[in-house]
Amino acid sequence: MDDHPVSARSVQIQQAESFRMLFDFARKSGYQERRLEPGVLDFTFGDPHELPQPSYVKALREAALPKDELWFAYKFSQVSAQAAAADSLSRHLGVTWPPDRIRMTTGGFGAIATSLKSVADPGDEVIFSLPPWFLYESLALEAGLMPVKVRIDPQTFDLDLAAIEAAITPRTRVVIVNTPNNPTGRIYPEATLRALAGLLDAASARHGRRIYLISDEPYNRLVFDGARFVSPAQFYPHTLLCYSYGKTLLSPGQRLGYLALPPSMPQEVADAVIEAVESVQIAAGWLFPNNVMQYATPRLEELSIDVAHLQAKRDFMVAGLRALGYELETPEATFYLFPRSPVPDDESFVRLLSDLGVLVMPGRIFETPGFFRICITATMESIEASLPRFATALAQARGG
Ligand code: PMP
Secondary structure (H helix, E strand, O other), rough: OOOOOOHHHHHHHHOOOOHHHHHHHHOOOHHHHHOOOOOOOOOOOOOOOOOOOHHHHHHHHHHHOOOOOOOOOOOOOOHHHHHHHHHHHHHHHOOOOHHEEEEEHHHHHHHHHHHHHHHOOOOOOEEEEOOOOOOHHHHHOOOOOOOEEOOOOOOOOOOOHHHHHHHHEEEEEEEEEOOOOOOOOOOOHHHHHHHHHHHHHHHHHHHHHOOEEEEEOOOOOEEOOOOEEEEEEEHOOOOOOOOOHHHHHHOOEEEEOOEEOOOOOHHHHHHHHHHHHHHHHHHHOOOOOOOOOOOOOHHHHOOOHHHHHHHHHHHHHHHHHHHHHOOOOOOOEEEEEOEEOOOOOOHHHHHHHHHHHHEEEHHHOOOOOOEEEEOOOOOOOHHHHHHHHHHHHHHHHHHH
16 A cells, blocks of 8 residues: 555655745744734734725725626636736836736736746746745646756846856746845846846757746835836746735735736737636636635725835834844845844844744745845834844844
């Protein structure tokens, strides 16, 4: 008798380092209880710390009121949601985006998972840069794909194009780019993205097989200092742009996102990819966002968390940490800071902070030891209260 109670693939996923660390942290470390303890300051996940805006609640409430007998029927992507998403993409990127090139998904996760399975086959390689979003590896493994990791440039936090080029093989099918980047907060510059597009075109031609680019960009509206966001989809026609509303609206549990193919993608390729996407959405377990979220999309497109306030929190915390002696870049976007750990062992430093009632994530979860991540969706009051504790942690780390 084969006595394995679970699949080899699920075991492989659990053994992926960042997945294991994340899963242990989120599910087994006592974090869920600890973050609610009085006096504990939580800077780990991109979760809300305050009640949602009334306009957000109103949009969902109105969308939940049935207007016909098919309101809660099985539905694919809704035309009104696609149109709202297309209109928003057109305005933000300055290109006219056809609504029929968009498919609504269960958040950014759903968009990435569906993209991977729609264009890549088991055994194909997927390249992404470290530090990554910690779930790329497990999403690739779950789809039967081979994760291939390269480092970013540690000085500039920009993509290392030479490293990406060197990692490409005849089995490479997808390169994932995350901009603005979680955890570094970097927006990849237009020149880098243009050069990447040229590199991917040349490599596709060399190997006689198209390499797709997945542009994971859920933070593309959370941009500071009037910076202009540019998407890889503007430069590489074979891009699958993945977006989530969970960041802009700070409501990640209400699953809503989309996958968008750029207008520059050749029509016959786009037709084939869209058909694959819809088929995978069904076959993988009806991965369409629920009807209420889709009906609400046009209203939700008009809303956002207060980016000016987020920027004020970033400014306060970056300045405060630097004044204490921490080393960190100023993030251009997202709601993360990625300081250097004052001691090489970031996990021990994170434990030290935790003992002082400050919860952050070690760089090792991002396969980047020597750093740690702070999420500033916490309130300004929490940020202010944290600085004396960051000072104590630094003194203790240096002292011992
Ligand atoms: N990509 C990145 C870079 C993320 O940070 C996240 C969420 N943390 C996602 C994708 C997934 O977003 P969602 O949970 O809204 O689907």
